[in-house]
Amino acid sequence: MSIETNSDTEIKLEAKWLGQLLLMQSVLYNLPTKDSIINFVNKGITDLPGIGECDYQSHQTEITPENMVRFPLSVQEKDHGVFLLKIDDHDKFSPYQDYINNFFFAVGVILEERYQRRLNQKHQESIEQSLDQRTLQLLEEIKERKETENNLREITLQHRLVLKASNDGFFDFNVKEQKITYSDRWFTMLGYEPDELPHTYDTWISLLRPENRDYVEKGVWEAINANARWNYEFEMRRKDGTYAWILVRGMIVEKDGTGSPVRILGTHTDITKRKQAELLLNAVGKIAKIGGWEIDMVTGRSSWTKGVYDIAEFEYDQSIPGSNDHIQYYLPEYRDFVAKKINDLIENGGQMEYEAQFTTQKGNVKWCRAIGQRTMVNGVCTAINGTLQDITAFKEAEAELTKYRENLEQLVKDRTNELEETLSILQKTQSQLILFEKMGALRHLISGIAHEINNPLGAIDASNEILLNNLQKITVNIDKLAGFLKSPFGVQFGRILEKSFSSCASSVTLTTRERRKLCEEITATLEKFNVPNAYEISNKLISMKIYDNIEPLVPALRHEDVLEKLGILSEIINSITACDTIAIAVSKASKIVNALKQYIRKDTDDQGKQLPFKPVDIRMCLDNVLLLFQNSTKNFINVELNYGGDLPEIIGSQDELNQVWTNLIQNSIYAMGNGGTLTIDVTAKDNGILVKIRDDGCGMSEEVKNKVFEPLFTTKPAGEGTGLGMDIVYNIVVNNHHGAIEVESKPEVGTTISVWLPART
Amino acid sequence: MAQTCDHNINLGFTDQKFRPGVHACQIFNSDEEREEALLQFVYSGLKSGERVSCFSEKVNDKIFSYYLEQYGISLEEVKEQGRLVHARTGDVYFDHDCFEPDRMLNLLEKFHKESQEMNFSGARVIGEMTTEIQHIKGGERLLEYESKVSMLLKRCPVTAVCQYDANTFDGALVMDILKVHPFMIIKGRVVSNPFYMKPEEYLKEIGKA
Numbered sequence: 001m002s003i004e005t006n007s008d009t010e011i012k013l014e015a016k017w018l019g020q021l022l023l024m025q026s027v028l029y030n031l032p033t034k035d036s037i038i039n040f041v042n043k044g045i046t047d048l049p050g051i052g053e054c055d056y057q058s059h060q061t062e063i064t065p066e067n068m069v070r071f072p073l074s075v076q077e078k079d080h081g082v083f084l085l086k087i088d089d090h091d092k093f094s095p096y097q098d099y100i101n102n103f104f105f106a107v108g109v110i111l112e113e114r115y116q117r118r119l120n121q122k123h124q125e126s127i128e129q130s131l132d133q134r135t136l137q138l139l140e141e142i143k144e145r146k147e148t149e150n151n152l153r154e155i156t157l158q159h160r161l162v163l164k165a166s167n168d169g170f171f172d173f174n175v176k177e178q179k180i181t182y183s184d185r186w187f188t189m190l191g192y193e194p195d196e197l198p199h200t201y202d203t204w205i206s207l208l209r210p211e212n213r214d215y216v217e218k219g220v221w222e223a224i225n226a227n228a229r230w231n232y233e234f235e236m237r238r239k240d241g242t243y244a245w246i247l248v249r250g251m252i253v254e255k256d257g258t259g260s261p262v263r264i265l266g267t268h269t270d271i272t273k274r275k276q277a278e279l280l281l282n283a284v285g286k287i288a289k290i291g292g293w294e295i296d297m298v299t300g301r302s303s304w305t306k307g308v309y310d311i312a313e314f315e316y317d318q319s320i321p322g323s324n325d326h327i328q329y330y331l332p333e334y335r336d337f338v339a340k341k342i343n344d345l346i347e348n349g350g351q352m353e354y355e356a357q358f359t360t361q362k363g364n365v366k367w368c369r370a371i372g373q374r375t376m377v378n379g380v381c382t383a384i385n386g387t388l389q390d391i392t393a394f395k396e397a398e399a400e401l402t403k404y405r406e407n408l409e410q411l412v413k414d415r416t417n418e419l420e421e422t423l424s425i426l427q428k429t430q431s432q433l434i435l436f437e438k439m440g441a442l443r444h445l446i447s448g449i450a451h452e453i454n455n456p457l458g459a460i461d462a463s464n465e466i467l468l469n470n471l472q473k474i475t476v477n478i479d480k481l482a483g484f485l486k487s488p489f490g491v492q493f494g495r496i497l498e499k500s501f502s503s504c505a506s507s508v509t510l511t512t513r514e515r516r517k518l519c520e521e522i523t524a525t526l527e528k529f530n531v532p533n534a535y536e537i538s539n540k541l542i543s544m545k546i547y548d549n550i551e552p553l554v555p556a557l558r559h560e561d562v563l564e565k566l567g568i569l570s571e572i573i574n575s576i577t578a579c580d581t582i583a584i585a586v587s588k589a590s591k592i593v594n595a596l597k598q599y600i601r602k603d604t605d606d607q608g609k610q611l612p613f614k615p616v617d618i619r620m621c622l623d624n625v626l627l628l629f630q631n632s633t634k635n636f637i638n639v640e641l642n643y644g645g646d647l648p649e650i651i652g653s654q655d656e657l658n659q660v661w662t663n664l665i666q667n668s669i670y671a672m673g674n675g676g677t678l679t680i681d682v683t684a685k686d687n688g689i690l691v692k693i694r695d696d697g698c699g700m701s702e703e704v705k706n707k708v709f710e711p712l713f714t715t716k717p718a719g720e721g722t723g724l725g726m727d728i729v730y731n732i733v734v735n736n737h738h739g740a741i742e743v744e745s746k747p748e749v750g751t752t753i754s755v756w757l758p759a760r761t
Numbered sequence: 762m763a764q765t766c767d768h769n770i771n772l773g774f775t776d777q778k779f780r781p782g783v784h785a786c787q788i789f790n791s792d793e794e795r796e797e798a799l800l801q802f803v804y805s806g807l808k809s810g811e812r813v814s815c816f817s818e819k820v821n822d823k824i825f826s827y828y829l830e831q832y833g834i835s836l837e838e839v840k841e842q843g844r845l846v847h848a849r850t851g852d853v854y855f856d857h858d859c860f861e862p863d864r865m866l867n868l869l870e871k872f873h874k875e876s877q878e879m880n881f882s883g884a885r886v887i888g889e890m891t892t893e894i895q896h897i898k899g900g901e902r903l904l905e906y907e908s909k910v911s912m913l914l915k916r917c918p919v920t921a922v923c924q925y926d927a928n929t930f931d932g933a934l935v936m937d938i939l940k941v942h943p944f945m946i947i948k949g950r951v952v953s954n955p956f957y958m959k960p961e962e963y964l965k966e967i968g969k970a
Binding site (some may be wrong): 016017019020024025026029030032033035036037038039040041042043044047 | 939
């Protein structure tokens with residue numbers, strides 16, 4: 001059994017409390033959070049001697065309550081708060097204050113360490129997170145790169161196959177070695193044989209247009225460095241020395257560590273035609289004074305092509321009006337109109353089109369035509385764009401044209417009036433010419449007609465004189481004659497007179513030669529029957545128209561006064577003949593008068609207006625015309641008429657058709673100056689009537705025949721023809737009667753004119 | 762007949778020798794720290810012919826087998842021989858979702874008795890108290906239980922180590938835990954706990970005496 005002294009007890013207690021502090025300190029290292037540490041300390045520290053309460057404040061305060069001892073937890077100027085210990089027994093506490101100071105210092109260190117650990121952890125977590133992200137990115141990149149490489153390998157293979165079949169040239173550029181593998185098409189595109197030039201970068205450079213070489217090379221490399229996929233356009237020299245426009249499209253397929261391209265694949269496309277078209281389009285745009293514009297509806301900013309700058313007379317580097325202020329450039333009367341057009345486009349879409357006047361930046365007023373459309377993104381109009389054309393010249397020309405058109409309309413009106421007057425005059429002139437031609441034909445006819453009428457009149461006159469003389473003689477001897485006729489001889493002479501009467505009715509006029517021959521025959525017959533004065537009696541019998549069957553008359557002719565008696569009978573017979581002659585002459589003159597009457601029948605009214613067509617007897621018309629021409633035809637021209645039967649009815653103007661036949665027959669007679677045969681055939685043909693007037697006169701040359709219907713053309717000597725006859729014939733037949741006319745003619749053979757007239761339908 | 766414990770034992774952490782019936786706690790803050798202490802304690806017991814019981818959620822048969830094999834010990838063999846009893850913490854402590862200190866004390870006593878009957882040189886237990894204890898029914902009696910364990914171990918000298926995770930228990934509770942364990946394992950060393958309060962004293966303080 002051991003006896004503990006006070007000192008031993010104190011030593012044990014001191015050891016225990018120190019142990020508690022050390023243990024707490026050891027445990028503190030394992031506690032993960034500040035709160036856990038604070039709670040642990042608060043709970044454990046009050047076990048120490050003299051300490052009543054423990055309080056922790058997260059921030060240090062200047063105020064320390066009475067009987068409280070401060071234990072700040074500050075390390076490296078970092079404030080971790082402060083522990084305030086309430087000391088109940090200073091005597092018991094004071095021996096351990098240093099230990100407790102050390103303990104709280106350790107607590108401060110631990111908190112600082114926790115703090116630093118948290119910072120590190122946070123930093124580490126951040127690094128780890130970045131690392132994770134970067135790792136994921138790298139993995140993705142590696143994956144993508146592998147996929148890209150695989151795709152590229154496949155695409156390259158496919159591309160080469162496609163390019164082999166396509167029209168593009170292909171190149172594979174090893175940048176570091178400055179070697180370029182060109183495809184066959186790359187060479188042939190420029191007119192070279194495959195592999196004709198070295199597969200180097202210098203080859204490409206050497207083929208660039210010399211004056212653009214540096215510029216193009218720089219531009220291409222800028223394009224390469226700006227984008228993995230790039231393109232550029234330039235000119236390259238062909239083998240024949242001409243230049244082709246080439247579009248190069250390239251893709252960087254491999255880069256080095258610094259990001260510089262190592263390998264580039266690409267194609268060459270010949271775009272010469274497209275470039276030419278572009279140049280043409282620019283030129284056309286310049287000529288057409290047209291440009292493009294766009295208004296961004298989000299920013300309100302405008303963008304123009306060079307064409308619009310030129311039209312609006314803005315400098316190319318000058319700021320241009322946006323969506324809010326461009327309306328002000330239009331003339332006031334157009335502003336509302338233009339604004340409405342633009343609003344309609346934005347709200348309703350479709351195509352906007354308007355023409356308006358605006359003031360340019362230089363103050364000139366111009367006309368423009370704007371055409372526009374809108375661009376929609378997710379149902380919202382984000383932009384409107386279109387074209388603007390300067391139509392000032394067009395508008396001015398249009399105004400001029402309107403003015404000119406108005407003048408022209410007046411001019412046409414005036415000219416029409418003039419023409420109508422001229423036409424009226426011409427119609428009158430034509431009517432006069434036609435009348436003149438008609439009168440010309442009539443003039444020609446008149447002399448013949450006068451002659452033909454004069455002959456019957458002469459015959460009538462002569463017969464009348466004979467009749468008067470005979471009547472005087474008969475009157476004187478009427479008693480003798482009456483007595484004689486009652487005698488036995490008279491009966492016989494009655495027979496002679498009766499026979500003479502019957503002979504007169506059918507007698508023909510004898511020629512001198514015929515009369516002489518007949519006289520000889522009758523004389524011989526009478527002498528055969530011993531009739532005295534046979535010759536004288538024969539002459540008397542012939543004058544009495546007794547030419548045959550003489551024998552029954554012989555007894556009467558043996559009468560002693562036969563010559564006297566026959567003389568009286570002869571006078572009676574001659575009187576009868578004279579009457580017959582008068583009747584014939586009157587008939588003949590009457591026919592001519594009727595023909596003339598028919599000929600001059602007018603088919604127009606008093607105002608000269610054409611009367612409706614009527615049925616026309618073509619044969620009668622032809623007969624009448626021939627009768628009027630009888631004086632011209634009867635001596636030297638044999639007229640043959642062949643009129644067919646069953647002719648259809650013709651509706652027309654008899655007056656006009658008479659003129660047709662007159663002109664044609666007159667021409668035929670003229671052509672047969674020395675005589676010939678005029679044949680007129682009238683037949684039915686093709687639902688109409690065909691009249692052929694044929695002569696065997698001098699005929700026409702081919703040249704004359706071709707001009708025969710030309711107005712004012714004539715082969716007759718000056719003063720004998722107007723040259724309008726056949727033109728009038730053509731117009732009457734073809735235009736007025738819808739018929740047809742043909743001419744057949746050969747020099748020295750003759751001419752046939754065929755006129756076809758349609759039947760009445 | 763109760764076995765007398767007249768020999769000192771090694772807990773496996775240092776060369777220190779202790780009388781059987783040591784009741785210690787370990788406040789760890791990493792899995793490695795917990796696992797190392799557990800395996801050293803188990804191996805030490807098996808090595809000295811004691812019967813060992815282990816309750817852990819994280820240390821499984823695979824870890825045991827790997828650790829023990831390096832010392833030529835077959836896990837299956839020691840299990841078959843009843844030298845090592847391994848169970849999950851929740852299965853032992855929280856039967857029927859309830860923490861009952863008396864049942865646990867009975868189990869401990871039974872374990873000690875069986876170990877004696879099986880003629881083991883001693884018996885030791887190591888168990889990790891999980892955070893569920895703070896929420897489960899009966900969990901508030903943890904400190905009472907721990908204090909009574911200290912009392913029981915005087916009678917039934919089973920060497921016991923309680924593992925607490927500093928990350929899941931608050932500092933104030935840790936301080937309370939310290940007060941019911943006479944020994945602490947600090948940085949691999951077994952130290953006497955100056956905060957320890959005798960069970961009678963502690964139970965009286967909390968009104969459970």
